[in-house]
Amino acid sequence: MYETLEILRDGGVTTIWMNRPDVHNAFNEQLIAELTAACQALDADDAVRVVVLAGRGKSFSAGADLNWMRRAADASVEANLADARKLAGMLRSLAEMNKPTIARVHGAALGGGMGLASACDICVAGEGAVFATSEVRFGIIPSAISPYVIRAIGARQAGRYFQTAERISAARARELGLAHEVVATDALDAKVAEIVTALLQGGPRSQGAAKALIRAVADQPVSDALVEDTACRIATxxxxxxAREGLGAFLDKRPASWVAGG
Known part of the structure; x- marks a missing residue:
């Protein structure tokens, strides 16, 4: 179905491999369209419990394809706006999936690649991974990725890195809150599998609701309306x-029905 992606399924876990290794999985129109379609299809598939995003070759993603950027520089404002909307829509499709998402990052995660890592719920990085919001060096800004990067590292740190375009090591990414875990590159798959195992213990509907809860509550003042909203969410x-199955399984000391062997 896809020319720039490889989709691998293993039970309830689906891995989306970006598969343009010759250009370090850089974005072009096709990868953006295919990644959008893949996220939407997997989100609608109840058999999919966890989605892992990864990159073939030496890098996770080096950001925008230079040939695509060159074409954009010669295009009209209207054409650039259409392209930007597609990129922003792809990132939102990934960020707002109802399933848990994990970025498996090795090598370069630059520009849009850092945006992808930030849009996923969990980021596991190899110790040699390098991140950057490098856009200002090309005379542009990290606009489409900004909601997810700022959510990950905060406005204060974004104020530095959006302007300096400094390279961010894996260790520094963990300090900033971008990477949840940093491991030896050859231990990436084992760490991802460990987190997947934990995720598969949770109820699918409750995990989607937890993601929606974070979006609703983050950075909001504790108002009467917010308190009422949180009460309504748990009551529902x-x-x-x-919920009845989860509580019953706990009281009966057995795995819940959504857990393998339950």
Whole structure:
């Protein structure tokens, strides 16, 4: 189905491999369109529990394809706006999936590549990974990725890195809150598998609701409206079959139905 992606399924876990290794998985129109379509299709598939995003070759993603950028420089404002909307839509499709998402990052994660890592719920980086918001060096700004990068590292740190375009080591990415885990590159798959195992213990509906909860609550003042919203969310979930099954499984000392062997 896809020319720039390889989709591998293993039970409830699906890995999206960006597969343009000759250009370090740089974005072009096709990769953006295919990644959008893949995220939407997997989000609609109840058999998919966890989505892992990874890159073939030496890099996770080096950001925008230079040939694509060159074409954009010669295009009209209207054409550039259409392209920018597609990129922004792809990032949102990834960020707002109802499933847990994990970025498996090795090598370069630059520009849009750092945006992808930030848009995923969890980022696991190899110790040799390098991140950057490098856009200002090309005379542009990290606009489409900014909601996700700022959410990951905060406005204060973004104020530095959006302007300096400094390279960020894996260790520094962990300090900033961008990377949750940093491991030896040859241990990446084992660490991702460990986190996947933990994710598969949770109820699918509750995990999607947890993601929506974070989007609703983050950076909001504790107002009467927010308190009421959080009360409504938990009350609604408590009445679901998934919640009843989860509580029953705990009381019966057995795995819940969504856990392998449950």
């Amino acid at each position: 979930l408590r009445a679901t079959p998934e």
